[in-house]
Amino acid sequence: MKMKAKEISEAFRACQQFITKELEEWDGGALFREDAWEREEGGGGYTRTVKNGNIIEKGGVAFSAVHGKVSAAMRKQLQLEGDSFYATGVSIVLHPRHPLHPIIHMNVRYFEIDEHTYWFGGGIDLTPHYINDSLAAEFHKDLKKINDKYHPDFYQKFKDWADDYFFLPHRNETRGIGGVFFDHQNESSGISKEQLFSFCEELALSFPSIYKKQVDLQVFHNPSEKEKQWQLHRRSRYVEFNLLHDRGTKFGIYSNGRTESILMSMPPMASWEYEFEPYEDVNAIQTQKKLLKGINWIVKNNQ
Amino acid sequence: MKMKAKEISEAFRACQQFITKELEEWDGGALFREDAWEREEGGGGYTRTVKNGNIIEKGGVAFSAVHGKVSAAMRKQLQLEGDSFYATGVSIVLHPRHPLHPIIHMNVRYFEIDEHTYWFGGGIDLTPHYINDSLAAEFHKDLKKINDKYHPDFYQKFKDWADDYFFLPHRNETRGIGGVFFDHQNESSGISKEQLFSFCEELALSFPSIYKKQVDLQVFHNPSEKEKQWQLHRRSRYVEFNLLHDRGTKFGIYSNGRTESILMSMPPMASWEYEFEPYEDVNAIQTQKKLLKGINWIVKNNQ
Numbered sequence: 001m002k003m004k005a006k007e008i009s010e011a012f013r014a015c016q017q018f019i020t021k022e023l024e025e026w027d028g029g030a031l032f033r034e035d036a037w038e039r040e041e042g043g044g045g046y047t048r049t050v051k052n053g054n055i056i057e058k059g060g061v062a063f064s065a066v067h068g069k070v071s072a073a074m075r076k077q078l079q080l081e082g083d084s085f086y087a088t089g090v091s092i093v094l095h096p097r098h099p100l101h102p103i104i105h106m107n108v109r110y111f112e113i114d115e116h117t118y119w120f121g122g123g124i125d126l127t128p129h130y131i132n133d134s135l136a137a138e139f140h141k142d143l144k145k146i147n148d149k150y151h152p153d154f155y156q157k158f159k160d161w162a163d164d165y166f167f168l169p170h171r172n173e174t175r176g177i178g179g180v181f182f183d184h185q186n187e188s189s190g191i192s193k194e195q196l197f198s199f200c201e202e203l204a205l206s207f208p209s210i211y212k213k214q215v216d217l218q219v220f221h222n223p224s225e226k227e228k229q230w231q232l233h234r235r236s237r238y239v240e241f242n243l244l245h246d247r248g249t250k251f252g253i254y255s256n257g258r259t260e261s262i263l264m265s266m267p268p269m270a271s272w273e274y275e276f277e278p279y280e281d282v283n284a285i286q287t288q289k290k291l292l293k294g295i296n297w298i299v300k301n302n303q
Numbered sequence: 304m305k306m307k308a309k310e311i312s313e314a315f316r317a318c319q320q321f322i323t324k325e326l327e328e329w330d331g332g333a334l335f336r337e338d339a340w341e342r343e344e345g346g347g348g349y350t351r352t353v354k355n356g357n358i359i360e361k362g363g364v365a366f367s368a369v370h371g372k373v374s375a376a377m378r379k380q381l382q383l384e385g386d387s388f389y390a391t392g393v394s395i396v397l398h399p400r401h402p403l404h405p406i407i408h409m410n411v412r413y414f415e416i417d418e419h420t421y422w423f424g425g426g427i428d429l430t431p432h433y434i435n436d437s438l439a440a441e442f443h444k445d446l447k448k449i450n451d452k453y454h455p456d457f458y459q460k461f462k463d464w465a466d467d468y469f470f471l472p473h474r475n476e477t478r479g480i481g482g483v484f485f486d487h488q489n490e491s492s493g494i495s496k497e498q499l500f501s502f503c504e505e506l507a508l509s510f511p512s513i514y515k516k517q518v519d520l521q522v523f524h525n526p527s528e529k530e531k532q533w534q535l536h537r538r539s540r541y542v543e544f545n546l547l548h549d550r551g552t553k554f555g556i557y558s559n560g561r562t563e564s565i566l567m568s569m570p571p572m573a574s575w576e577y578e579f580e581p582y583e584d585v586n587a588i589q590t591q592k593k594l595l596k597g598i599n600w601i602v603k604n605n606q
């Protein structure tokens with residue numbers, strides 16, 4: 001007997017609760033508020049958001065489980081077949097206060113058309129305002145470890161997928177240092193539905209420790225004006241990716257999702273300057289050169 | 304003998320030159336820089352941008368004339384038929400420093416597939432951070448006057464079109480107080496190609512005086528923190544519209560246009576806050592209630 005959608009959604013809700021509790025304890029100043037909402041056409045969710053924490057300036061950990069008819073807009077924009085759907089998932093975006101701390105995104109989701117047509121998707125990717133090679137390697141090692149437990153091909157396949165997905169073609173740059181990304185995974189992935197679910201759940205549950213490491217291993221100093229300006233600039237690229245390219249955002253908007261929950265991914269503040277260049281900020285210039293697909297962060301840092 | 308694409312593009316270039324000269328003289332502190340660029344697949348443009356003026360904080364007046372093959376991406380994303388195209392136009396977005404001054408956008412463009420298949424498009428629309436009913440009426444009266452010279456139906460038709468076009472479905476609100484918007488206009492509009500061109504040219508040339516009036520008639524005071532915050536919030540909605548919905552932005556991105564020229568429409572700074580509400584800012588609350596389609600601003604202000 002295969003896992004039911006309801007079981008999966010309950011487990012995802014539990015992931016949300018675990019993650020927000022961990023983040024609150026760690027940040028010390030960040031208290032999540034929860035908004036429960038219902039979707040007119042079926043289902044709803046719990047959106048947990050936070051602002052003005054010690055580390056997290058703005059963020060959200062959203063859970064939703066929505067269902068209903070596949071609308072004309074969804075069919076067209078999302079190329080969906082079938083009449084009705086069920087979708088559940090957990091989504092996270094955290095924008096830290098400090099320019100040396102990275103923006104992070106995590107999402108796991110389950111989509112079902114009927115008993116035979118279902119898939120999992122998700123991923124974690126990191127967008128450091130300033131790329132630190134050894135922390136980038138740590139991040140990818142953490143992800144590889146989880147992926148390797150489920151299938152020897154997963155890490156490389158999903159890492160490449162993340163490089164392709166978290167990419168801004170109009171800027172010819174990646175969003176950050178990538179991570180893993182996957183979509184439409186079912187039995188044809190080589191593992192069972194139950195194992196796929198466990199993989200998603202483990203990714204979600206590992207989120208707090210993965211992010212904490214990225215922040216805690218960073219040496220702290222008071223940010224300079226140049227660093228703050230660079231952070232505002234990098235955040236504008238984050239906005240561009242999410243509004244121009246991100247499929248999750250599109251799915252939310254076109255399935256008549258809850259806008260404030262979908263756009264909780266937006267940064268607290270972002271700036272655009274025509275032909276902005278980070279003159280004299282050597283670390284920013286270095287970072288700009290590393291926004292490329294296909295970097296093997298783990299090997300790079302061992303050389 | 305009908306007007307040729309080259310004549311139209313030369314006239315549009317002259318509009319750009321006129322507009323930037325007028326704005327520089329009026330602002331007093333805004334000097335435009337010009338970047339000439341070429342498009343690999345054919346054509347190019349001159350992008351004029353400005354920052355840190357007395358009134359204009361950030362803005363651009365862009366001219367382009369591009370041509371080439373209709374690519375697969377353009378065919379799919381823009382539903383274009385035909386093999387090759389020629390497109391020329393002038394686009395403006397100005398973000399003023401002061402929250403009481405409105406954001407403004409103007410665009411006129413000409414698109415040609417072949418001798419028999421061509422169209423004009425364009426429009427002007429106003430996005431006041433705070434809506435002032437009498438200035439909104441002035442703006443619409445200015446536009447009506449120009450439209451009425453060319454066709455008795457234009458103003459109402461293009462005003463309704465602007466209400467529909469400059470709309471954020473995911474927010475269920477208009478971008479601002481609208482204006483006029485039109486696309487795919489050729490002889491079937493009821494006027495000749497030459498008259499359509501003159502209409503576009505007159506709209507463009509009237510831009511400086513229309514915008515100056517909106518700023519000069521506004522009573523000046525030093526902006527409060529609340530007003531600045533509201534301005535940053537309204538600008539975030541401007542970003543959302545342009546990246547999620549604007550067809551000009553999409554055309555630019557998918558036709559491999561020059562990203563920095565396309566995204567010169569972005570504000571210098573914008574903020575997102577989860578479920579932001581302008582508590583105690585009565586004028587902001589009033590403005591929020593007026594972000595509706597179908598308001599007859601001219602009549603409203605005479606009642």
